Amino acid sequence: MKSILVTGASGQLGRCFEKLSSQYSQFDFVFMSSSELDITNKCDLTHLFAAKDFDYCINCAAYTNVEKAESEKEKAFKVNAEAPKILADICHFSNTTLFHFSTDYVFNGNSKMPYAEDDKTDPINVYGASKLKGEENIRKSADKYFIFRTSWLYSEFNHNFFNTILRKAEEKATLNITTAQKGTPTNANDLAQLVMQIIVSENANYGVYHFSNDGEATWYDFAEAILEISGNTEVLELNKDNSYKTVAKRPEYSVLSKKEVQQNFNIPLIHWRESLEQLYNSAISKKSS
Numbered sequence: 001m002k003s004i005l006v007t008g009a010s011g012q013l014g015r016c017f018e019k020l021s022s023q024y025s026q027f028d029f030v031f032m033s034s035s036e037l038d039i040t041n042k043c044d045l046t047h048l049f050a051a052k053d054f055d056y057c058i059n060c061a062a063y064t065n066v067e068k069a070e071s072e073k074e075k076a077f078k079v080n081a082e083a084p085k086i087l088a089d090i091c092h093f094s095n096t097t098l099f100h101f102s103t104d105y106v107f108n109g110n111s112k113m114p115y116a117e118d119d120k121t122d123p124i125n126v127y128g129a130s131k132l133k134g135e136e137n138i139r140k141s142a143d144k145y146f147i148f149r150t151s152w153l154y155s156e157f158n159h160n161f162f163n164t165i166l167r168k169a170e171e172k173a174t175l176n177i178t179t180a181q182k183g184t185p186t187n188a189n190d191l192a193q194l195v196m197q198i199i200v201s202e203n204a205n206y207g208v209y210h211f212s213n214d215g216e217a218t219w220y221d222f223a224e225a226i227l228e229i230s231g232n233t234e235v236l237e238l239n240k241d242n243s244y245k246t247v248a249k250r251p252e253y254s255v256l257s258k259k260e261v262q263q264n265f266n267i268p269l270i271h272w273r274e275s276l277e278q279l280y281n282s283a284i285s286k287k288s289s
């Protein structure tokens, strides 16, 4: 039986893999949260890989606080850049295929059209720079790797924009949401599904790919759609607001081109709004009824 290690398992994406794992009983999944496995600890990783053969490692562990990263640069680089290098070295040595996730924030956002994989990277915040360094480290150390740059991840799990807007609707709060950035909301369950599809099909088109849902939106559009889909448009006041200041700069435009991922893995792309609706109907409205 092939085995799959999932690191950062209690994070949002990690939990999507855990949910999905029940559909893939042909694999032996090992889920390790940050308290069970610190990916910056080379010694623990070496021992783990010495004790068990992993065919695949899905690295969901990351430092993801974009705002805090500006003042915690060292910590962000340790988890997002140095740890992927350790993982890539160990995976290379163990003949393990590594799946890793990066971000649309590796780009500066000055483009007017969707970013392709080989477009020039130029991160404008510490988080983006740390993730880019992580990509570079993996590319140098491993042969069998997939890096998926993704954007605006949300799901039914943990703290994310989708869950925040639903909570605000319950609180009947007034919301001021920015229209200053354009990107693509991405259902993390769809990303997890893509990875499992690659594993099952034993596809070996290793490399860096862009994956998000289809279409584009501002954070305001995303919030509006969440309220519409959940029947909450009348419940709270939603305003456009471009004066909201953040510590970390954000790319104005970070839509990713999905041509490569479609060509290499033959997957249908789901529009972000359709996937949002599916998630709400399957995971949220079911729970509350």
Ligand SMILES: NC(=O)C1=CN([C@@H]2O[C@H](COP(=O)(O)OP(=O)(O)OC[C@H]3O[C@@H](n4cnc5c(N)ncnc54)[C@H](O)[C@@H]3O)[C@@H](O)[C@H]2O)C=CC1
Pocket (backbone or CB within 6 Å): 007, 008, 009, 010, 011, 012, 013, 014, 033, 034, 035, 037, 038, 039, 040, 059, 060, 061, 062, 063, 064, 079, 083, 101, 102, 103, 104, 131, 149, 150, 151, 152, 153, 154, 158
């Ligand atoms: N959330 C988003 O909007 C986006 C996320 N991404 C990337 O997608 C991937 C998954 O993100 P999410 O699941 O949303 O993030 P998350 O923050 O929900 O999960 C990350 C997990 O990593 C764990 N972690 C942190 N340091 C660790 C360490 N040293 N060792 C082991 N675990 C550690 C955290 O405790 C957390 O459980 C990450 O690589 C992230 O950079 C990319 C674009 C957008």
